[in-house]
Amino acid sequence: MTADAADAPPLLAARGLTKRYGTVTVLDGVSVDVRGGEVHALLGANGAGKSTLCKILSGLTPASAGSATLGGAAYAPASKREAEAAGVEIVQQELNLIGTLSVAENLLFARLPNRLGALRVGRLHAEARGILDRFGLPGVDPRAPVSSLGVGRQQMVEIAAALARDCRVLILDEPTAALSDTEAGQLFGHLRDLRDRGVAVVYISHRLDEVKELADRVTVLRDGRHVVTRDTAGLSTDDMVALMSGEERDGGPSAFRSHRREGDGAKDVALRVRGLCRGPVRDVSLEVRRGERLGVTGLVGAGRTELLRAIFGADRATAGAVEVGGVPRGRFRHPRAAVAAGLAMVTEDRKSDGLLLAQPVSVNVTLCSLWAKFCQFGLLRGAAERRATAGLIADLDVRCHGPDQLAGQLSGGNQQKVAVGKWLVRGADVLLFDEPTRGIDVAARRRIYRLLDALAADGKACVIVSSDLEELFETCDAIAVLCDGRLTGTFRRGEWTREKILQASFDSGPDGRRSCSAASHAAASHAAASHAAASHAAASHAAPAAATSDAAPADRRV
Amino acid sequence: MTAPHLSRSLIQYGGLSAALLAMVAAFSLGSENFFQTSTLISIANQIPELTFLAVGMTFVLIVRGIDLSVGSLLALSAATLGVLMARHGWPLPAALAAAAAVGALCGVANGALSVGFGIPSFIVTLGMLEVARGVTKKLTDSQSVYLGGPVEAFGEPLGALRVSPAFLTAALTVAIGQFVLTRTVFGRYCTAVGTNEEAVRMSGVRPAPYFVAAFALSGVMCSLAGFAQTSRLSTVDPNGAVGIELSAIAACVIGGTSLMGGRGSVVGSFLGVLVIQVMQTGLAQMGVSDADKQIVTGLVIVAAVLFDALRVRLGPRS
Amino acid sequence: MTAPHLSRSLIQYGGLSAALLAMVAAFSLGSENFFQTSTLISIANQIPELTFLAVGMTFVLIVRGIDLSVGSLLALSAATLGVLMARHGWPLPAALAAAAAVGALCGVANGALSVGFGIPSFIVTLGMLEVARGVTKKLTDSQSVYLGGPVEAFGEPLGALRVSPAFLTAALTVAIGQFVLTRTVFGRYCTAVGTNEEAVRMSGVRPAPYFVAAFALSGVMCSLAGFAQTSRLSTVDPNGAVGIELSAIAACVIGGTSLMGGRGSVVGSFLGVLVIQVMQTGLAQMGVSDADKQIVTGLVIVAAVLFDALRVRLGPRS
Amino acid sequence: GLLAAAPLWSSGCSSGTDAPDGEAAGDGGKPRVALIMKSLANEFFATMAEGAETHQAAHADQYDLIVNGIKDERDLSRQVALVEEMVAAGVDAIVIAPADSKALVPALRRAEQAGVTVVNIDNRLDAEILRQDGVTIPFVGPDNAAGAERAGAYLAETLGKGDWQVGVLEGVRTSENARARKAGFEAAMADAGIEIVDSQSAEWEMSRASTVAASMLSEHPEIDALLAANDSMALGALSAVKSAGREGEVLIVGFDNIGAVREAIRDGKILATVDQHGDELAVFGIEAALRELAGEPAAGDVETAVDLVTAETIAAEAKTAEAKSAEAEAADGEAP
Ligand SMILES: Nc1ncnc2c1ncn2[C@@H]1O[C@H](COP(=O)(O)OP(=O)(O)OP(=O)(O)O)[C@@H](O)[C@H]1O
Ligand SMILES: Nc1ncnc2c1ncn2[C@@H]1O[C@H](COP(=O)(O)OP(=O)(O)OP(=O)(O)O)[C@@H](O)[C@H]1O
Ligand SMILES: O[C@@H]1[C@H](O)[C@H](O)CO[C@H]1O
Ligand SMILES: [Mg+2]
Ligand SMILES: [Mg+2]
Secondary structure, eight states: OOHHHHHSOOSEEEEEEEEEETTEEEEEEEEEEEOTTOEEEEEOOTTSSHHHHHHHHTTSSOOSEEEEEETTEEOOOSSHHHHHHHTEEEEOSSOOOOTTSBHHHHHTGGGOOEETTEEOHHHHHHHHHHHHHHTTOTTOOTTSBGGGSOHHHHHHHHHHHHHHSOOSEEEEESTTTTOOHHHHHHHHHHHHHHHHTTOEEEEEOSOHHHHHHHOSEEEEEETTEEEEEEESTTOOHHHHHHHHHOSOOOSSOOSOOOSOOTTOSOOSEEEEEEEEEETTEEEEEEEEETTOEEEEEESTTSSHHHHHHHHHTSSOOSEEEEEETTEEEEOOSSHHHHHHTTEEEEOSOIIIIIOOTTSBHHHHHTGGGHHHHSEETTEEOHHHHHHHHHHHHHHTTOOSSOTTSBGGGSOHHHHHHHHHHHHHHHOOSEEEEESTTTTOOHHHHHHHHHHHHHHHHTTOEEEEEOSOHHHHHHHOSEEEEEETTEEEEEEETTTOOHHHHHHHHHOOHHHHHHHHHTTOSHHHHHHHHHHHHHHHHHHHTOSSEEEEOTHHHHHHHO | OOOOHHHHHHHHHHHHHHHHHHHHHHHHHHOTTTSSHHHHHHHHHHHHHHHHHHHHHHHHHHTTOOOTTHHHHHHHHHHHHHHHHHTTOOOHHHHHHHHHHHHHHHHHHHHHHHHHHTOOHHHHHHHHHHHHHHHHHHHHTTOOEEOOHHHHHHHSOBTTTTBOHHHHHHHHHHHHHHHHHHHBHHHHHHHHHHHOHHHHHHTTOOSHHHHHHHHHHHHHHHHHHHHHHHHHHTEEOTTTTTTHHHHHHHHHHHTTOOTTSSOOOHHHHHHHHHHHHHHHHHHHHSOOOHHHHHHHHHHHHHHHHHHHHHHSOOSSOO | OOOOHHHHHHHHHHHHHHHHHHHHHHHHHHOTTTSSHHHHHHHHHHHHHHHHHHHHHHHHHHTTOOOTTHHHHHHHHHHHHHHHHHTTOOOHHHHHHHHHHHHHHHHHHHHHHHHHHTOOHHHHHHHHHHHHHHHHHHHHTTOOEEOOHHHHHHHSOBTTTTBOHHHHHHHHHHHHHHHHHHHBHHHHHHHHHHHOHHHHHHTTOOSHHHHHHHHHHHHHHHHHHHHHHHHHHTEEOTTTTTTHHHHHHHHHHHTTOOTTSSOOOHHHHHHHHHHHHHHHHHHHHSOOOHHHHHHHHHHHHHHHHHHHHHHSOOSSOO | OTTOOOOSSOOOOOOSSOOOSSOOTTSSSOOEEEEEEEETTSHHHHHHHHHHHHHHHHTTTTOEEEEEEESSTTOHHHHHHHHHHHHHTTOSEEEEOOSSTTTHHHHHHHHHHTTOEEEEESSOOOHHHHHHHTOOOOEEEEOHHHHHHHHHHHHHHHHOSSOOEEEEEEOOTTSHHHHHHHHHHHHHHHHHTOEEEEEEEOTTOHHHHHHHHHHHHHHOTTOOEEEESSHHHHHHHHHHHHHTTOTTTSEEEOSSOOHHHHHHHHTTSSOEEEEOOHHHHHHHHHHHHHHHHTTOOOOOOEEEOOEEEEHHHHHHHHHHHHHHHHHHHHHHHHOO
């Protein structure tokens, strides 16, 4: 933070902002000062009111009470348009792209280049191209419909659109939830530039280390109330957690650590995937044993989601085979078959294919297990449903006004908890998680980690896709790395380092392979070594979790 | 955003019922003969046809489909009934079963074609509308089949209440329909499929069966409606019920069912039917010109829904 | 996820065009006097009405609305034209402008009421269907108004090609419509509103104006269609075009426009109109019974769309 | 027809006079008569309604009138419903033009049992069914066969000698008058030795007729004339002939004498029609009902007149009209 910013008058000042929905107060007299040229982080548990606050400041929803000033002048935007006119931009927590429009049209939506209303297509695509290149999406075609991009890329498109508009205040609501460290790193670069140009950046994230890295000051909200605003300097992540939860921090190690160590638990294979191909995913083989958790990482667009979808039968795999609990299942043709075989999948985009936003929480919680658990002669067992919902709300600490609240009215993180929870209610032998903790706060995340632990403890197998390496380090027994749809390395607990994984994330294609197998440089040879070890281990069925990429020989031939 | 379903639909019924009462009041003032049991009875005896159709349509709309073929299916199953009884001397129950089977079959065809080939149900049922009508005409040589006695019982008002078995059946159907929609796994999944088919699929549940079932249900309802009409007219009219699909859909939408799927209630649709039927009878009794009748009709439809809208802002327009 | 829009619709046109050719071929075999310029000309001169309506309907469906009132608005603006010319001796251009204004006004009313009070457009336009028809009857005393000479020019085939100005206008409208939809800010915003109204609002663009504009456009198209019909019949028929809304919607859906909004193309809808019109004329020429005609009609509608569906699996059913 | 959807609700129309002050029906007050017709999209019935209303206006002290129609010529279901509604409304008499000669009988039987006087106009109810149900309902209407035969004869005479070919557009086949008119046409053609190459029902409707006629014309391009059982269908036939580009070549006759067709006849686009005096039809029906209500012995069936309408007759009428107005003016001239 630049020195003069410290004593500069606030650029954006909120006074006693309050938001009520019917009788419930979700934001209660919150006052915050945001200075020009600072990155100001908003912290708070799921449902604390962060997004609501941002929505008010960006004119997306009116405040029930309270006021705000922008650059000294009174500021009460009645619409997004007014906010933008005043120089306030926001990237919302939930994707807000228009699927049927092209990437370019989405990037420049509110200001499509035109002459007398007629689109200037050439300029549109040129400008879009520029923005995409500038913000790390060189691979994306501005003409493609945005719905054909993976969620991560969609998120990046949305961020790029905001960064491309010049503004005085930029609000980002959990922008990195679906981004891997690499993309996040790029984003931070851009945010720092903006800060140095005097823009006020309001930043929401549940990844505390990145907050610590980026933010100048943090404001903590709890249950819709303002707790404290402080300089980040001299504030440890544990302090933040304590402030958010309101409990005095217990001296113990805050970061979750799996209590299970490799070696314990049963040994027979729960899920085996052989040479699976589908769209961007090419020839992936891996296996997970009962009681183990295999992490899957890679850059945005690496094909992680596609891989899980192919395994689960959401997309028809074009080649390869899946084996569950030792029973060969070929390729699943429909998720129902996969579920019947004991699989479960928490999808990446809760909004589009995870939840019924227009239905109550209870309906979502029991969605995948009605016939199995909540049905008697075809009738709904309402009591059982209420019990299960209440139980889940307690277990995952879902902040809602009760089981009848529409899922769409929950905060992002709480929605995510429900999306995960519906499968916990159903239960399965092998659980596939795609970004399971996307948008979930630290405390709740720990609950989920413990749940994963418990699952592993009673012999379930988990495949966890996450962009948050730290998360995989904490929870997994092994981590597989995808790059361009290929497995480029698998590392066991203790074996992995950020470098190795980063290396593997970029290591791809024939040349990548060559460098890998030819052991041209240290990191690569590391990866190669572990890779070889892994494949060997797989062959001998000794390793706790192993993956092999049979692609290598094929590629060498090329 | 929409308020929680239960409370919303409650308020909704409140709104519609109020609108309905307002209409009754208006008509009672408009013509001194309106507010008489005789009138109410005659309304009650006309209702069954549209009610059956609306119940089926509600399920179809809820799974995010639409069924334009109800009018033709009504005629087709009625024709089946008529031909089997008049020409082949089948007993009523057997003929009735056959008619129901025909309805169900066509319904399944509607649903299966749509979901199987990903053709919009609008198109499939539009096709069925034409085909079924054509078959009906072939069956009957475009002649109305007079049945008389045997079929009339179902439509004849009886008992102290002077209501027909048809009406009681219809009322029962509404009750059961509402129960199925809100209290059974089937109903729940129908709603889910209409809300977000992909999410249902990703939850390991096949949407297709529910989609097809909804159309099959609609088909059976058409047969019932066909029987109700036949017994009311003591005749099978191969040209009957043309364009009734619009009334059926209107009843549902007036009753708060969304054309965009996932939201609706059978009771609401029934109230919708009442609104339509009361207005029709009321206007027929009042001394106004044809043109004025249509104008009033239009205004009332909008007013009835506006009445709700002002209470609870419904979710997405549809 | 749907395949990229452009290529999809390209393939789509391919599919539909193929279906269309198949039909022409079939009819040419079916009746020796089908494949004649005379037939093609008569088809070309029938087309304009439905084409105008389909263009307007495409925009309405794309913004996730539906317009059931097109038939009545067609009649109403035709009646306005007729009365102004026949009774008040207005010159054609002036009367035409007035008719167009009436259409636009009713369209705006449709859109504004729906978006303003959150009433489903299905209901609002259903109301308009009745009201506008009623007013038409009042205007004309339910008598058809004979105009003759002055209006006929628009419908009369001329030039070496023997196509009417009406047809040329319709063709032009399709071209412009497609351009507006795909290449103007207005068109893109209409698509956006129909796809994800919420996201549009969140992006700082008010959806309402586009919603209303789409309905207004549909209204104006109704006036054009009304003029086309009047000039073809040299008479204003107050009872004309009843039920045509279904044909218009069908044309759009056959052409790949989704009832769930956000997806559609004007050219596609035009192909849909052709399918319907060719089939109608073709069947009329073949010596088959009325019943058989309906059966064929139904099958062809489904087949035409199935033809596409098998090429490109469309996205969500609607 | 293709994709045709009917409008939502039945249409109907009614006397200008407001419902009588408080007097409930049947209790000695003015009798209330309900006129139930068919499609008000058909000018014929519009005229019929007007006739009835003018009559009522002239005899407002004697009875009240409720007029209703249905959305198209064959909306049986709605017409039966109307009968029930009128009974419920406590009318004293129902004068009805049934859309179907069989299907209406049971409903009318119930009406009679409920003590309502019923008179059948325009389209005769099926004698067989009436006997089955053991009800007698007086019929007031024209000799449709005779009317049709005259139209046919005039056509034959216009065509003159030669082996001509014609097509027939029938009404709703389950209507007595549709059958009668078909028979009439056939008789006339048989006399003139003209061949009927095709005969189909267009259900009294204009739109249906234009499709049916279009197919007839392309199936039998040699057709020289079309005989339509009513004017709506004649107009439909006309538009078909027009779009087939054969205007003037194909002669058309109709039945009903509605305004639009008179125009067409004047312009020489249609050859002739038959006036069955729809307005009087209703009036006679109402009068019959009133007589019966007044306790006079049931007069039984009444046959109303049918007249041939051609360009000549229309011209003649016009002349007499002019003459009348001329006289009137002359009278005015002499007055001062
Ligand atoms: N439309 C609504 N109706 C009722 N309650 C709502 C509505 N929208 C949000 N809420 C409630 O407001 C509270 C705060 O939501 P908000 O999205 O601001 O939380 P958040 O701090 O962003 O949480 P997260 O970290 O999960 O994003 C939540 O408890 C949520 O249930
Ligand atoms: N349905 C689809 N059609 C075409 N391309 C797709 C489709 N789904 C994903 N892709 C592309 O395949 C690649 C892998 O997508 P995927 O969603 O698996 O990425 P990912 O590894 O999960 O990263 P993220 O989820 O963060 O985007 C991306 O480039 C994406 O654009
Ligand atoms: O006699 C009438 C008229 O001919 C009318 O055109 C149709 O219905 C018949 O019953
Ligand atoms: Mg949030
Ligand atoms: Mg992903």
